[in-house]
Amino acid sequence: MNLSSFGGIGRALANRNYRVYSYGSAASLIGTWMQRAAVGWLAWELTHDPKWVGIAVSADLLPTILSSPIAGVLADRFHPMRMLKALQLMAGLQAAALAALTFSGLITIEWLVALTGVLGVVMGFNHPVRQTTIYLLVRREDLSAAVAMTSVIFNTSRVIGPAVAGFVIHFGGAGFAFGLNALTFMMMLAALAAVHLPPQPPRARPTMSVLGDIMAGYRYAFVHAGIGPTLLISLSAALLVRPAVEMLPAFVGQIFEGGADSLGLILAANGVGAMLAGIWLAWRGSAEGLVPVAIWSTVLAAAALVGLATSDTFWLGTAFVFVLGIAMSLRGTATQTLIQNAVDPEMRGRVLSLNSLIFNAGPAVGAFTLGLIASWAGLQPPLYVAAALSLGVWLWAWLRRARLAEALEGPDTHERRADAGA
Numbered sequence: 001m002n003l004s005s006f007g008g009i010g011r012a013l014a015n016r017n018y019r020v021y022s023y024g025s026a027a028s029l030i031g032t033w034m035q036r037a038a039v040g041w042l043a044w045e046l047t048h049d050p051k052w053v054g055i056a057v058s059a060d061l062l063p064t065i066l067s068s069p070i071a072g073v074l075a076d077r078f079h080p081m082r083m084l085k086a087l088q089l090m091a092g093l094q095a096a097a098l099a100a101l102t103f104s105g106l107i108t109i110e111w112l113v114a115l116t117g118v119l120g121v122v123m124g125f126n127h128p129v130r131q132t133t134i135y136l137l138v139r140r141e142d143l144s145a146a147v148a149m150t151s152v153i154f155n156t157s158r159v160i161g162p163a164v165a166g167f168v169i170h171f172g173g174a175g176f177a178f179g180l181n182a183l184t185f186m187m188m189l190a191a192l193a194a195v196h197l198p199p200q201p202p203r204a205r206p207t208m209s210v211l212g213d214i215m216a217g218y219r220y221a222f223v224h225a226g227i228g229p230t231l232l233i234s235l236s237a238a239l240l241v242r243p244a245v246e247m248l249p250a251f252v253g254q255i256f257e258g259g260a261d262s263l264g265l266i267l268a269a270n271g272v273g274a275m276l277a278g279i280w281l282a283w284r285g286s287a288e289g290l291v292p293v294a295i296w297s298t299v300l301a302a303a304a305l306v307g308l309a310t311s312d313t314f315w316l317g318t319a320f321v322f323v324l325g326i327a328m329s330l331r332g333t334a335t336q337t338l339i340q341n342a343v344d345p346e347m348r349g350r351v352l353s354l355n356s357l358i359f360n361a362g363p364a365v366g367a368f369t370l371g372l373i374a375s376w377a378g379l380q381p382p383l384y385v386a387a388a389l390s391l392g393v394w395l396w397a398w399l400r401r402a403r404l405a406e407a408l409e410g411p412d413t414h415e416r417r418a419d420a421g422a
Helices: 004-013 016-047 050-061 064-077 080-104 109-137 140-172 174-194 210-223 227-240 242-246 248-255 260-284 290-310 314-342 345-377 381-398 401-408 413-421
Strands: none
Touching: 004 016, 004 140, 004 260, 016 050, 016 080, 016 109, 016 140, 016 174, 016 248, 016 260, 050 109, 050 248, 050 345, 064 080, 064 109, 064 210, 064 345, 080 109, 080 174, 109 140, 109 314, 109 345, 140 174, 140 260, 140 314, 210 227, 210 345, 227 242, 227 290, 227 314, 227 345, 227 381, 227 401, 242 248, 242 314, 242 345, 242 381, 248 260, 248 314, 260 314, 290 314, 290 381, 290 401, 314 345, 314 401, 345 381, 381 401
């Protein structure tokens, strides 16, 4: 089949290794989103307390604070493909253990939080390693398209995974969702075994400690004219926007008075919005023009948060969650593409680990805070505050848009900076 007529999507999938990797990644991510939905719903079923839903979500995401920085150093020092295989195996074993406890009736909120925390440690290593691996699977000129296509796969899984989880939980219970997730990790391992990479040059021997390498990578990121501000935009979205999605089990149960099937539908709506935005960006297949996309997505997210807070029916709330998915995908895909486009190769793992740290730990802090506040103030008031703060971030970024575009959007920005400094 001729893929050239599919724009950036076709260019990304024309790379055989990336295409094979994508098959396994799609299966694995669908399972991951199934499990995430099942964890949130099981926490609600066990406690009927939004605080515990926030804690369960935080247990999945907070451990990345410790594991992501180390993962970035290891991805720069060692071959990321080998690391990725080991991480997929460990994640599959965690899902299998969670399924066994749930099927046996021994599951408690404490066990749920503890095992979810184990997965959080594994995923803290997994996310930056995955992102670094993409660079090895495609030609340099197809990298932007591949990053956007990876976002499409990620967000498509957010449609399929929660929707399937809702029905699986409804008919068979959360244990089946956990068991299916374990199976998808094995599918990812099979895909990784089928990827054939040319021999890679040996990595340079480290000259600093792990902590020294981490700090060097973070200094590089935050003094960079484009990457530093882009990471701050990502941090604001992680703290202010994504927690609303993580807390949707509580919204469905408390505000909309729905069940597991309603949770699956509203999460699928969020994923559909994100998927459509990702497809558009993947079709573009270029970093040029992405700075305004990233900046204006904060305005769209603020509007969606206000809409969700004022919704008094399930379907109206679902519509605003759909818009929220569009905004989140535009911001997330645009910022990651810009970072991948501009970062120096020797710093790629550490900078992407910092981005993963923000992506995972930020919502954990935000969801935990939202859960605590919602326990006494209700779920809606924090969303108004988050919307107002998001508008402040938009104004700050918009005033810097020209400098950001110059530092991030060029075809080979890191090569041009190296030549200028020589």
